[in-house]
Amino acid sequence: MSTHDPHSDVVVHGEGELPDRFDDPGLHEHKPRQADVDPKVAKRVERQVLFLFTLSILGTIGVVWAYFALPPGETPDSMRTSNVVLGVCLALSLLGIGIGGNHYIKVLMSNREYVEERHEQRSSDETREIAVQMLKDGAQDSGLSRRGALVGAGLTALALFPLAIVVPLIGNVGEDWNVRKFKHTMWKKGTRLATDPQGRPIKASDVTIGDVWHVIPDGLNELEHGKLDEKAKAIVLLVRLDPRDLKSDQSPAGETWGYDGIVAYSKVCTHVGCPVALYEQQTHHLLCPCHQSTFDVADACKVVFGPAKRPLPQLPITVDDEGYLVAQSDFHEPVGPSFWERATK
């Protein structure tokens, strides 16, 4: 029993009756296209392709013209005009060729199917024997079979050569492998808190409730080397909360790390190190723009949402004799995301 499904070319036999070989289904029935039978359609398509190619030619001329006639210039307006005209002309020039060529191939070019039979892949026994003999003779001629040390040395040289590329390549990755630098920042006892980027020291009396201050250590702007590296670790966010809203301005050990409702936290996210700086004044929530980790500033910057796993490290602050905010010490833990050696001292 066998049925023929008109939607496929596979002959389906009854269950358990698989044939040894499937029949060659042969070629599809050739269906002539509209353009093959109707000369009017063919003429129309020819005109369409002609139009598309002409469009491409005009596009190319347009690109060359715009390059000289519409330079980007100095104002946003002239830059936009230049960009848009160049872009549109370039698109016409390429799309004209692409769409026109495809349209021609699909509709006008002969689509009759042809079959070219392949010759047998296996060579004759005679040719195969000759080939094997030639290889054997060649090996004998080279004399390598008698010089084992030479083969060994040659192979070793080849195997070792990639090291000459790989070792310097890997050695240059990351430039600096001194991870101890992650554990300390510029902050130390008595460093004044200054505004970012101006570098003005901040007086405690200037900080009002509801404020947010972006803070760098005083003296950072005067650094000669590694200013950005130091800044990346030392940036701090300072806010003053109504003491009634503040749940904690103390260290885990109970020392006072804030000053009269003013608290300072590292701005480097403990997830992957983006600057956490979206501060919502009403909820006291601090958001990270990268993965939406949310920290509660009123409650020791504990994580209330998102992928971060640790609270933001707090910078212990106090005021000096002149009323300026100063650090009590460096952060008591490494700032930013986890790294392999973070826990070791």
Place this chain on the structure above:
Amino acid sequence: MKALAARRHDRRAPALLLLLALLLVGGAYAVLVPSSADAATTKTATADDVATGEKLFQANCATCHGASASGTASAPSLIGVGAAAVDFQVGTGRMPMQSDGPQAPSKPVVFDDEQISQLAAYVASLGVGPAIPTEDMVDPSKGDPANGMALFRTNCAMCHNAVGAGGALSQGKFAPNLWETTPTHIYEAMLTGPQSMPVFNDANLTPEEKRNIIAFIDEQGEVSPGGLDLGSIGPVSEGLWAWVVGLGLLIGISVWIGAKSS
């Protein structure tokens, strides 16, 4: 599903897909673009203004803020918020609040300039607070946009986007686009910290630095050198465009190239 799978081969399918993608982008743009705010002018207040302002306050604001403006469970106290806060909140249409929500968005202004200044005069008479800045303090042509950019990047860009196009906060709140906001309202917002926004007092950003920031914002949002800026909101609209429209177009063209001609 079978019918859908069969229709997939329809020659109109790529065009339909492209149309859908374009509609989606257009719709998202229309939803994301915030509405604009109107200008307000400043003038000196008289005792008369305070009296009229009080009447306006009792009629329009006292329901939430309390008859003495000292706040209720649903709205904050207005004592000491100053004329600047009133001019910002009422002058941008944020107040009176239309409905309870994550935040009060700017909308068509309810009061005219005179009424706003009378309301501001009344609230300012309740307690000392920030005053409305003068024209000179907010004139963008007198600021330094380059210095303003450095300050904006550190203090504002994380919420309001690098060019002031605005951005999302948590739970439906958002930082609005700043391009249509008047210089006076920008200044007042920095000074008073409306809603989720923190305060930037004159020690944090000096009046001159505030004017620099206004000068920087003034330079943004007009002409994009690259053509379409897709709202300048970064990877969201750009990704939508590249993945939906761009890839959709490529898939459509591939299907067209592979399809047999009729």
